Amino acid sequence: MSQLKTIQDRTLPIWLPRLAGNKGPRFLQIADALQAAVADGSLKPGDRLPPQRQLAAQLDVDLTTVTRAYDEARRRNLLEGRGARGTYVAAPKVELSPILDLSMNTPPPPDGVDFDDMLKQGLSQVLMRADNASLMTYHLGGGSDADRKAGAAWLAPMFGQLDPGQVLVCPGAQAAIAALILALTEPGDVILAEPMTYPGLRAAATQFGRRIVAVAADENGMVPAMLEEACRRHQPGLVYLNPTLQNPTAITMPEGRRKELAAIAQRCKVRIVEDDPYWLLADAPPPPIAALAPEQAVYISTLSKCLTPGLRVAFVLLRDPQERERFLVALRSFALMAAPLSAALATQWILDGSAGGLLAGVGKETRLRHRMARDILAGRYGGAGDGLHVWLALPAYWHSAQLAGAAASYGIAVTPAEAFATTDGESVNAIRISLGSIQDRGRLQAGLQRLSDLLARRPEPFSAAVV
Numbered sequence: 165m166s167q168l169k170t171i172q173d174r175t176l177p178i179w180l181p182r183l184a185g186n187k188g189p190r191f192l193q194i195a196d197a198l199q200a201a202v203a204d205g206s207l208k209p210g211d212r213l214p215p216q217r218q219l220a221a222q223l224d225v226d227l228t229t230v231t232r233a234y235d236e237a238r239r240r241n242l243l244e245g246r247g248a249r250g251t252y253v254a255a256p257k258v259e260l261s262p263i264l265d266l267s268m269n270t271p272p273p274p275d276g277v278d279f280d281d282m283l284k285q286g287l288s289q290v291l292m293r294a295d296n297a298s299l300m301t302y303h304l305g306g307g308s309d310a311d312r313k314a315g316a317a318w319l320a321p322m323f324g325q326l327d328p329g330q331v332l333v334c335p336g337a338q339a340a341i342a343a344l345i346l347a348l349t350e351p352g353d354v355i356l357a358e359p360m361t362y363p364g365l366r367a368a369a370t371q372f373g374r375r376i377v378a379v380a381a382d383e384n385g386m387v388p389a390m391l392e393e394a395c396r397r398h399q400p401g402l403v404y405l406n407p408t409l410q411n412p413t414a415i416t417m418p419e420g421r422r423k424e425l426a427a428i429a430q431r432c433k434v435r436i437v438e439d440d441p442y443w444l445l446a447d448a449p450p451p452p453i454a455a456l457a458p459e460q461a462v463y464i465s466t467l468s469k470c471l472t473p474g475l476r477v478a479f480v481l482l483r484d485p486q487e488r489e490r491f492l493v494a495l496r497s498f499a500l501m502a503a504p505l506s507a508a509l510a511t512q513w514i515l516d517g518s519a520g521g522l523l524a525g526v527g528k529e530t531r532l533r534h535r536m537a538r539d540i541l542a543g544r545y546g547g548a549g550d551g552l553h554v555w556l557a558l559p560a561y562w563h564s565a566q567l568a569g570a571a572a573s574y575g576i577a578v579t580p581a582e583a584f585a586t587t588d589g590e591s592v593n594a595i596r597i598s599l600g601s602i603q604d605r606g607r608l609q610a611g612l613q614r615l616s617d618l619l620a621r622r623p624e625p626f627s628a629a630v631v
Contacts, residue, residue, distance in 0.1 A: 177214065194233035208253060271600050287509060303501045305492045306488075317515065331481055333480075334479075337478045343498075344402070346497065351374070354376075354400040359378040359379075362404075384417055386417075411584075426453050429461075436457075440464065462487075474506070531550055537554055541612065555596055561622045567595060574614055579595060581593065581596075
């Protein structure tokens, strides 16, 4: 009898199930079985796994399938390689940082998507189809023809068919905001924004010598009458709006309010910068202001907030050709181009449909996390059921900065309202909770429960330690 036949006749390891064709990719079935066996103690740290060829023969699968399964298990910190000695079950990973980070607005890991495999496949396609030298050299700002075509496709759900020549590619939304400030305003100009807004706007405006003025907002966003009054008083250079799942308040501005603000901006001859990173994650959002008033608003959509932060790629819809040129000149003064490899990967994913699948997975996971937050935070929950964050109004006995400090002592990072204040002295007693920055759902649940317990208690009297 051949050696191969002898191996195939051996009994399967007790931790491995019989592989089934209707339970997803086989490499994931193997990795899942490994994870379950580690969890229930069938496999213990230090146990040696069968060599990959032997296990492939036992399971009657390709060697590649087992290799991918072992790679996936290593990614989950289940296995470790020891060179010629083989592959072993890893000791439990020690969490060196006890902080549960609810402060950073990043997309959660996509539900039902093998992101590692998608990344490998996407990069492989890019490297096969692109001139590798072109991926490692300087490019003209604004993106290649293919990148702009991908940008137009990405913006199609908001605007329908677009001329790719009107779409510019940037290294992230922050760079786009900064370049628009330089291109469309002068030193000393006023920029109008809501009282609570994206901190990056204030950082860029301050750096460039522009002044931010807050315009009152209500439960539907910026108040039209207050915008008109501010325009007459300050003659602003720009109005900045984040109308969908606003950061930090999670308000989505209704269509009627968008039209009112656009009409006022048109009468007052002031441009709107519409920073809209969460539109594609929102449940049935209204049309963008830039779709309702195409000549009035410049539109920014970034991939970092709805796909993954590592894709430092944002698309800017800027219809006026002279403004496009001024924008590119401004952008080149501090960020010559989006990294070609990142831009090429984004283009590949958008045009082959992978970005749509990733977006759907992120959206599904965000909705699951919002349901979790709603259940744990109960009456304190201040979210829309989608998007990346929750705006949590605090009980009177907590102040936002005080609560953020107390949460840190409990191993939780949250962001107090002060971080979003458009101007000094804005007083809102709330915190922003980001639901995507903790990768593991179980750890997120623990962080939310710990925060809920803290909110239910009154602050403890200050007691300084003496050593």
